[in-house]
Amino acid sequence: MAVERKMQPLPPPEHRRVFRFVTFLALTLLAFSCWALVNSRINNAILIADANKTPLLAGDDDDRHNNGGDHPTSILAALPVNSDPTVSAVRMSGPMVRETPLAAAGGVGEGSEGSCDAESAQLRVYVYDLPPEFHFGMLGWDGKTAWPDVRDARAVPHYPGGLNLQHSVAYWLTLDILSSTLPHNLSSRPCVAVRVTNASLADVFFVPFFASLSYNRHSKLRGRERVSRNRVLQAELVKYLMRQEEWRRWGGKDHLVVPHHPNSMMEARKKLSATMYVLSDFGRYPPDVANLKKDIIAPYKHVVRSLGDDDSPAFDQRPVLAYFQGAIHRKDGGKVRQKLYQLLKDERDVHFTYGSVRQNGIRRATKGMASSKFCLNIAGDTPSSNRLFDAIVSQCVPVIISDDIELPFEDVLDYSEFCVFVRASDAVRKGFLLRVLRDVTRDQWNAMWRRLKEVAHHFEYQYPSQPDDAVQMIWGAVARKMHSLKLQLHKSGRFHRTHSES
Numbered sequence: 001m002a003v004e005r006k007m008q009p010l011p012p013p014e015h016r017r018v019f020r021f022v023t024f025l026a027l028t029l030l031a032f033s034c035w036a037l038v039n040s041r042i043n044n045a046i047l048i049a050d051a052n053k054t055p056l057l058a059g060d061d062d063d064r065h066n067n068g069g070d071h072p073t074s075i076l077a078a079l080p081v082n083s084d085p086t087v088s089a090v091r092m093s094g095p096m097v098r099e100t101p102l103a104a105a106g107g108v109g110e111g112s113e114g115s116c117d118a119e120s121a122q123l124r125v126y127v128y129d130l131p132p133e134f135h136f137g138m139l140g141w142d143g144k145t146a147w148p149d150v151r152d153a154r155a156v157p158h159y160p161g162g163l164n165l166q167h168s169v170a171y172w173l174t175l176d177i178l179s180s181t182l183p184h185n186l187s188s189r190p191c192v193a194v195r196v197t198n199a200s201l202a203d204v205f206f207v208p209f210f211a212s213l214s215y216n217r218h219s220k221l222r223g224r225e226r227v228s229r230n231r232v233l234q235a236e237l238v239k240y241l242m243r244q245e246e247w248r249r250w251g252g253k254d255h256l257v258v259p260h261h262p263n264s265m266m267e268a269r270k271k272l273s274a275t276m277y278v279l280s281d282f283g284r285y286p287p288d289v290a291n292l293k294k295d296i297i298a299p300y301k302h303v304v305r306s307l308g309d310d311d312s313p314a315f316d317q318r319p320v321l322a323y324f325q326g327a328i329h330r331k332d333g334g335k336v337r338q339k340l341y342q343l344l345k346d347e348r349d350v351h352f353t354y355g356s357v358r359q360n361g362i363r364r365a366t367k368g369m370a371s372s373k374f375c376l377n378i379a380g381d382t383p384s385s386n387r388l389f390d391a392i393v394s395q396c397v398p399v400i401i402s403d404d405i406e407l408p409f410e411d412v413l414d415y416s417e418f419c420v421f422v423r424a425s426d427a428v429r430k431g432f433l434l435r436v437l438r439d440v441t442r443d444q445w446n447a448m449w450r451r452l453k454e455v456a457h458h459f460e461y462q463y464p465s466q467p468d469d470a471v472q473m474i475w476g477a478v479a480r481k482m483h484s485l486k487l488q489l490h491k492s493g494r495f496h497r498t499h500s501e502s
Helices: 013-051 162-167 169-178 211-218 229-243 245-250 332-344 361-370 387-394 432-438 442-459 470-492 496-501
Strands: 123-127 193-195 204-206 255-257 276-279 320-326 350-354 372-378 397-401
Touching (some): 162 211, 169 193, 169 211, 169 470, 332 372, 332 432, 361 372, 361 387, 387 397, 387 442, 442 470
Parallel strands (some): 255 276, 320 372, 372 397
């Protein structure tokens, strides 16, 4: 017999309204909770990816975000196998999570308490995590962590001495930017530039390739190499940068590369010419590759000992009128040296001789410059030389005889206050140069000498960096360049959206 089901009576209307309200409230809370959970996980994933971004020189952008990490990537098939780690092929495993010493010190990331942060710095710098073969690996560092521990200045890898030091600019910049997020109790550096780990926050992208050291150490073929290691590193760097989203965005214009040695990056310089270079001069660069509009001129690292204010001999304690010691027979613009040698070699109060770093050459130059009123900086194979900066820290008034020279930080320093400029065509006229120097009065010389004491610290490379030293002056110069660069980039991107949609 069929059982008849009775319909349950509906609740009163006011109960139905309450029920609907409670149901709506519960669903709203559930949806909000789900959104918050998903958003939190996305943010965490982004932070982890940014903090542990380890690019592969032979990989595409997509490879950097693959967390598999166990697929080794071969890089250089053209390079012969060699057991020597300093000349073997550059290889890097897949992406891996690394904890850097700075992270352990609370230094990585923006806004660490008591540290230089992205809000207070003039320049926000993103540093590419290149393999150690491109930087500190050349100094014997083992590369077991992403970067050396820079908390102890005595423990960082040391740059080789002698004339290698002249072009060590990339080394000092890299040390400084790695230390930029250390707490102030570990680092007293000025807050001009700061490292950011989120590329979207960066003003400039720093490429930490020790190009000058690579030229000095790896230009010659070794063993069974068919291609020098220097050229291999350049080729891999170009391939790597061209794959980066950050490079492709503006064609590399907001990137910073440091080929300070005039012969460094010969193979790559044209391919990367859109980037901002840090150079010693433009002598071996065509103007479409390097020019003052986009690039930075940085001082050489001096090799003579700096004189303190109390150690600097005064006018009467400098018996030599003019001093030059170096290579005399040069090509191109340096032929003026040979002519001046013939004019000045027999003058009683002039020291003009051949010299090199051998046989205590640096020690003799230190003593000679400190006992001279004027130090001659004459064009050689290139417009600039380290001699200018040796003279500055010796507080010997530089005499610049180099018509095509570009000088570091000349937009903020007036070199005529502490240097004497003589055109090359005038300098080789008999008696002209000595007449100019002997016409400088004691008071005029003292004014330039005092100004030299005031500006000498702008040409000092050191770690940790100090206010307004060479490292901070370079970062400041980059920041000033970025203002005009950003104007150009932003204007060029005005119609990007409408152009892509049309």
